[in-house]
Amino acid sequence: MKIAIVGAGINGATAAVELAQRGHDVTLLDPGPLPHPLAATTDISKVVRLEYGADQEYMELAEQALAGWQEWNREFGQDLFHQTGVLYLKRDEMKRGTYEWHSWRLLNKRKHHPQRLDASEIKKRFPAWNTRRYVDGFYDPEGGFAESGRVLLRLVEKALALGVRLRADKAFQELHETNGFVRGLVTQDGRKLYADRVLVTAGAWTHYLLPWLKPYFRANGMPVFYLVPNEPEAFRSTVFPVFAADTSLTGYYGFPINRDGVVKIARHWDGREMHPESDERVVTASEDKDLRAFLRSTFPALAQVPIIHRRICMYSDTWDGHFWIDHDPEHEGLVVAAGDSGHGFKFAPVLGKLIADAVEQNPNPLLQKFRWRPEVKPRKTEEVARFVKRK
Numbered sequence: 038m039k040i041a042i043v044g045a046g047i048n049g050a051t052a053a054v055e056l057a058q059r060g061h062d063v064t065l066l067d068p069g070p071l072p073h074p075l076a077a078t079t080d081i082s083k084v085v086r087l088e089y090g091a092d093q094e095y096m097e098l099a100e101q102a103l104a105g106w107q108e109w110n111r112e113f114g115q116d117l118f119h120q121t122g123v124l125y126l127k128r129d130e131m132k133r134g135t136y137e138w139h140s141w142r143l144l145n146k147r148k149h150h151p152q153r154l155d156a157s158e159i160k161k162r163f164p165a166w167n168t169r170r171y172v173d174g175f176y177d178p179e180g181g182f183a184e185s186g187r188v189l190l191r192l193v194e195k196a197l198a199l200g201v202r203l204r205a206d207k208a209f210q211e212l213h214e215t216n217g218f219v220r221g222l223v224t225q226d227g228r229k230l231y232a233d234r235v236l237v238t239a240g241a242w243t244h245y246l247l248p249w250l251k252p253y254f255r256a257n258g259m260p261v262f263y264l265v266p267n268e269p270e271a272f273r274s275t276v277f278p279v280f281a282a283d284t285s286l287t288g289y290y291g292f293p294i295n296r297d298g299v300v301k302i303a304r305h306w307d308g309r310e311m312h313p314e315s316d317e318r319v320v321t322a323s324e325d326k327d328l329r330a331f332l333r334s335t336f337p338a339l340a341q342v343p344i345i346h347r348r349i350c351m352y353s354d355t356w357d358g359h360f361w362i363d364h365d366p367e368h369e370g371l372v373v374a375a376g377d378s379g380h381g382f383k384f385a386p387v388l389g390k391l392i393a394d395a396v397e398q399n400p401n402p403l404l405q406k407f408r409w410r411p412e413v414k415p416r417k418t419e420e421v422a423r424f425v426k427r428k
């Protein structure tokens with residue numbers, strides 16, 4: 038088929054590679070430059086983890102992705118995935134029913150080897166942590182982080198080598214449709230691009246480009262901070278791996294120091310709803326203040342260090358936190374792959390196959406979870422609070 042893909046973030050790039058490998062004629066559009074500075078994919082690091090609470094489907098998919106990351110490191114001839122392990126620490130006992138407890142149980146059930154930690158073990162192995170506040174948790178040696186922006190560039194190179202036509206100076210304006218059949222798309226400079234399928238992978242922009250999707254998606258901005266520690270040694274991955282600091286309570290998670298001497302810390306929280314190109318897309322003084330309070334309570338050695346960069350990164354949120362990968366029943370020929378809800382990048386090595394199966398309408402059991410589901414409604418306020426805490 039002739040396939041036009043709208044948006045060259047990780048969803049678009051992995052789909053372009055897979056669809057080209059399956060012999061389709063693929064054009065990939067993005068206003069560019071790539072990686073696009075406002076894209077969610079564009080960053081120095083993203084967490085790669087197995088832990089998904091009690092959700093076995095996500096853990097299985099994450100296991101496949103982990104094998105894929107090892108394979109990509111070999112294929113790319115450089116490590117863009119770093120297996121530092123992931124640390125989940127709690128401010129109280131890891132109780133039954135919590136996200137960490139369910140993850141611990143499922144990891145053990147699936148024969149992984151997470152290491153349980155108490156306060157003295159945390160102090161000995163991960164001395165940057167304030168062990169008067171963090172007393173329980175576990176370390177999973179299998180996870181780590183991937184250099185998302187650099188991975189994106191390698192995949193775009195791969196797509197070009199497979200004959201994908203990249204238009205990194207073109208923006209989608211609207212579908213080109215006749216009688217409910219998608220014939221292609223129109224770009225913002227008024228040109229028509231004919232295609233058998235239009236695949237929209239525009240992340241947080243998706244429901245702005247396809248307004249009838251507004252009831253199902255929100256674009257939520259999350260704060261991300263880049264700090265320069267005074268004692269770099271204390272933040273090397275051997276003693277400061279990727280971490281989640283009692284996320285259902287604080288929302289904060291972060292990464293070891295990178296080759297440029299930077300420690301990235303971000304917050305997974307309610308977020309602020311906005312258009313991805315809104316003027317409001319700046320980190321606020323209160324988000325800064327919250328971070329400083331968190332650092333004082335958790336990493337005293339980082340409490341006063343300089344923040345050299347801040348950004349608001351956009352989630353394409355769905356109401357149930359699951360991805361949205363399916364054909365639009367009202368627009369024959371349109372396929373949407375968005376709704377990352379802040380957790381899609383880690384699946385990059387298996388994402389292309391998933392999206393390509395959806396485009397080709399191949400039977401793939403996992404696509405049931407990501408199907409077109411207008412029946413999923415916004416949660417009541419108190420439910421949202423509980424849901425955000427759990428996600």
Ligand SMILES: Cc1cc2nc3c(=O)[nH]c(=O)nc-3n(C[C@H](O)[C@H](O)[C@H](O)COP(=O)(O)OP(=O)(O)OC[C@H]3O[C@@H](n4cnc5c(N)ncnc54)[C@H](O)[C@@H]3O)c2cc1C
Pocket residue numbers: 043044045046047048049066067068069072073075076077078079082083084085207208209210238239240241242246259260261303350351352374375377378379380381382383384
């Ligand atoms: C703060 C934050 C932290 C995250 N941390 C993690 C993590 O630790 N682990 C993890 O697994 N995931 C994480 N994620 C989620 C991950 O970043 C996303 O799942 C992934 O990057 C989404 O990719 P995408 O291709 O859907 O969207 P994007 O990367 O946003 O790409 C969308 C593309 O669409 C393009 N576009 C926009 N408008 C148009 C148009 N009109 N025409 C053509 N193209 C257009 C944009 O230029 C952009 O390149 C995080 C996300 C955020 C925001």
